[in-house]
Amino acid sequence: MSTTMSSTGTPDAGQPQTDEPRRSTPPAHPRRGRFSREAVTKVMFVVPAAIYLVLFFGYPVVKNVTMSLQEYTTRTFFTGEAPWVGLANYATVVGSQLFGPAMLNTALFTIGSILGQFVIGLALASFFKRRFPLNGFLRSMLLLPWLLPLIVASATWRSILDQDSGILNRFLEGVGLIQEPVPWLTSPSVALIAVILVNIWVGIPFNVTLLYSGLQDIPEELYEAGAMDGATGWKAFWHITWPNLRPVVSVVLVLGVVYTIKVLDIILGLTNGGPANSTQTLSIRSYQESFVNFEFGVGAAYSNILILISLLFAIIYLRANRRAVDE
Amino acid sequence: MTTATATAAHTLGARSAPTPRRHRHAAATRGMYTALGVLFLGIMLFPIYWMINASLQPSGNTLTADFFPWNPDFGGYEKAIADQGANLVTSLIVSLGTVVLSLAIAAPAAYALAQFRFRWINGALLAILISQMIPGIVIANALYTAYNDLGLLNSIPGLILADATHAIPFAILILRAFMVGIPPSIVEAARVDGAGLVRAFVSIVVPISRNSIITAALFAFLFSWSDFLFALTLTTTDEVRPVTLGIYQYLGTQVANWSAVMATAVLSSIPAIVLLVLAQKYIAAGALGGSIK
Numbered sequence: 001m002s003t004t005m006s007s008t009g010t011p012d013a014g015q016p017q018t019d020e021p022r023r024s025t026p027p028a029h030p031r032r033g034r035f036s037r038e039a040v041t042k043v044m045f046v047v048p049a050a051i052y053l054v055l056f057f058g059y060p061v062v063k064n065v066t067m068s069l070q071e072y073t074t075r076t077f078f079t080g081e082a083p084w085v086g087l088a089n090y091a092t093v094v095g096s097q098l099f100g101p102a103m104l105n106t107a108l109f110t111i112g113s114i115l116g117q118f119v120i121g122l123a124l125a126s127f128f129k130r131r132f133p134l135n136g137f138l139r140s141m142l143l144l145p146w147l148l149p150l151i152v153a154s155a156t157w158r159s160i161l162d163q164d165s166g167i168l169n170r171f172l173e174g175v176g177l178i179q180e181p182v183p184w185l186t187s188p189s190v191a192l193i194a195v196i197l198v199n200i201w202v203g204i205p206f207n208v209t210l211l212y213s214g215l216q217d218i219p220e221e222l223y224e225a226g227a228m229d230g231a232t233g234w235k236a237f238w239h240i241t242w243p244n245l246r247p248v249v250s251v252v253l254v255l256g257v258v259y260t261i262k263v264l265d266i267i268l269g270l271t272n273g274g275p276a277n278s279t280q281t282l283s284i285r286s287y288q289e290s291f292v293n294f295e296f297g298v299g300a301a302y303s304n305i306l307i308l309i310s311l312l313f314a315i316i317y318l319r320a321n322r323r324a325v326d327e
Numbered sequence: 328m329t330t331a332t333a334t335a336a337h338t339l340g341a342r343s344a345p346t347p348r349r350h351r352h353a354a355a356t357r358g359m360y361t362a363l364g365v366l367f368l369g370i371m372l373f374p375i376y377w378m379i380n381a382s383l384q385p386s387g388n389t390l391t392a393d394f395f396p397w398n399p400d401f402g403g404y405e406k407a408i409a410d411q412g413a414n415l416v417t418s419l420i421v422s423l424g425t426v427v428l429s430l431a432i433a434a435p436a437a438y439a440l441a442q443f444r445f446r447w448i449n450g451a452l453l454a455i456l457i458s459q460m461i462p463g464i465v466i467a468n469a470l471y472t473a474y475n476d477l478g479l480l481n482s483i484p485g486l487i488l489a490d491a492t493h494a495i496p497f498a499i500l501i502l503r504a505f506m507v508g509i510p511p512s513i514v515e516a517a518r519v520d521g522a523g524l525v526r527a528f529v530s531i532v533v534p535i536s537r538n539s540i541i542t543a544a545l546f547a548f549l550f551s552w553s554d555f556l557f558a559l560t561l562t563t564t565d566e567v568r569p570v571t572l573g574i575y576q577y578l579g580t581q582v583a584n585w586s587a588v589m590a591t592a593v594l595s596s597i598p599a600i601v602l603l604v605l606a607q608k609y610i611a612a613g614a615l616g617g618s619i620k
Contacts, residue, residue: 041524042443046451049436056492060469077475086579124367132360138368140607143614144375147599149553151571152592155578156378159585167377206370209614264463265555265571269578286464291560297470298387298599305464314460318453 009017027290074294092111106261106281109196114256116200121207132181132238146205154269157198167288188278191271195279199266207252215249250320257313262306283308360426384588403586410589418552420581421569424487425551428543429494434540437502438532442511459496466492467560474561481567489557494547501613526619545602552598570595
C-alpha cells in the first residue's frame with residue numbers, strides 16, 4: 001500500500017485547485033447556518049452504506065432469528081402464514097440424526113483445513129523470506145488458487161480425484177504408493193479427508209500472504225543478535241520468529257475459522273454433502289433444509305447455530321487483532 | 328523493511344565473502360532457491376494446469392487425458408460457449424454492476440470514517456468487521472423470502488445487491504485504510520476555494536485514492552464473479568444464471584462431458600488469471616489489506 005501514497009503528487013491530484021471557473025460560484029462561508037447543512041452533508045456520506053448494511057446484514061440476522069421460531073415452509077409462500085412454534089425448529093435440529101455428524105464434520109473440516117493451511121502456509125512463508133530472483137513474482141502467482149471461483153476449484157478437483165481415471169490415483173499407483181484406486185469422493189470414510197485436502201489447497205495462498213507479511217515485520221536485528229548468541233535455524237524459529245509472529249498467528253487462525261466454518265461451495269461442488277451424509281456440515285445442513293427441503297425455519301435454526309459459533313470466534317478475533325495492533 | 332534486510336544481507340555478504348568463489352557460491356544458492364520456489368509453485372498450480380489440459384482433450388471421457396494436450400481439441404470450448412456463453416455474459420454484467428454499486432456506497436463511507444470526526448466511528452468499524460463474518464447462508468435464507476415478496480428473484484439487480492455483501496465491507500475497510508493517510512489540508516485548500524464537501528470528495532479525494540479504489544474494484548469484481556451461493560439460492564430459472572451455477576449444474580451427480588466442464592472452468596478463471604498478471608500490485612495490496620485493517 002505504501003506505493004499508493006506517491007500518487008498524491010500526480011498532476012490530476014493538483015488539477016482541481018487550478019480549476020478557475022469554479023471561482024464564479026459564490027464562495028462558501030464556513031459560518032453558522034451553513035454548519036448544519038455541512039453536518040447533514042457529512043452524514044449523507046455514510047447514509048447509503050448504513051442503509052445497505054442494515055438491509056443486507058442486519059435484517060438477515062434478525063430475520064433468521066424470527067424465522068427459526070416459525071414454521072416457515074413452502075406453504076408460507078402461498079398463504080403468507082408462518083405460525084410461531086417456539087423452539088420446535090431447534091428441537092428438530094438437535095433431534096435430527098444428522099445433527100451430531102454435522103457438528104463433528106464441521107469441527108473436523110475446520111480444524112483439519114486450518115491446520116493444513118497454516119502449517120504449509122507458514123513453511124512457504126518462511127521459504128519466501130529468503131532473497132532470491134523471482135521471489136515476488138512467484139509469491140503473487142501463488143495467490144491464484146485463492147482468486148479462482150471456488151466452484152471452479154471444486155470442478156477441477158473432482159476431475160483430479162475421480163476414482164477410476166483421475167490423475168491423482170493414476171499418479172499414486174504409478175509411484176507405487178497405493179495398490180488400488182482410492183475412492184476419494186465416493187467412499188464415506190475418505191470423502192471428508194478429500195474435501196479437507198481441497199480446502200487446504202484453496203486456503204494456502206491466504207495464509208502465506210498474511211504470515212509472510214508478519215515475518216517481514218520482525219526486525220532483522222533480532223536475528224542478528226540471536227545469531228551471536230548461537231540461535232540459528234530451528235532455535236531462531238522458536239525463540240525469535242514464533243514469539244514475534246504470535247499476534248499475526250492468532251489473527252490468521254481466527255479468521256481461518258470464521259471463513260472455513262461457513263464454506264459451502266467446495267463441499268457442494270465436490271460431494272453435495274454425501275456420500276451417505278459423510279460431508280454434511282452445519283452450513284450444508286442449513287442450505288439443504290432451506291433450499292432443498294424448503295424448511296426455512298429449520299434451515300434458519302441451523303444458521304443461527306452457525307452465527308453463534310462465528311460470533312464467538314469474531315470476539316476472539318477482535319481481541320487478538322487489538323493485541324496485534326497494540327504490540 | 329525489505330530494504331533494511333537487503334542492506335544487512337549486502338554488508339554481511341560483502342564482509343564474509345570477499346573471494347569471487349564465495350560469490351559464485353551465493354549466486355548458486357539463490358538460484359537453487361528460485362528453482363525450489365518454481366517447484367513449489369508448480370505443485371500448487373498443478374490443478375490449474377490440469378484444468379487447462381483437460382479442457383483441451385477430446386470430448387467424452389477426458390479423464391484418461393494425456394499429460395499434455397498433444398492434439399488440442401476445442402470441442403469442449405465450443406460446447407461450453409454454446410451452453411454457458413449467456414451465463415458468462417450474465418456473470419459479467421452482475422460483476423460489473425457489483426463493482427459500481429460497491430464503490431458508490433463504500434467510497435464515501437470510507438472517506439467519512441477516515442476523515443470526519445464522528446463519535447460512533449469505532450462502533451461502525453466494529454459492525455463492518457463483524458458483518459464480514461456473517462455466513463452467506465444466513466443472508467441467503469433471509470433474502471430469498473424478501474426477494475420472493477419483492478420480485479427480485481431471478482433478476483440481475485437482485486444478484487448485484489446480494490453479491491455486494493461480499494464486496495462492500497471489504498471495500499470500506501480497504502479504502503478507509505488508505506484515506507486515513509490523506510492530509511486534511513489538501514481537501515481544506517479546495518474548500519477555501521469554494522468547493523463543497525461532495526465536490527472536494529469527487530475532485531480531490533477520489534483521484535488521490537485511485538490505487539486503493541482500483542484494488543477495491545478488482546476485488547469487488549472477483550468476489551461477485553466467484554459468487555456461487557447467491558447464484559444458487561436467488562435464481563430458480565435459467566433466464567438469469569451466473570456461470571458458477573452453470574458449472575455446478577454441469578457437475579450434477581455424473582459428469583457426462585468433462586472437456587466442456589473444464590472449458591467452462593477455464594473461461595471462468597480468465598478474470599482471476601488476467602487480473603493477477605496485469606494488476607499484480609493491486610491484488611497483492613488487497614490480499615493483505617482486507618484482513619488486517
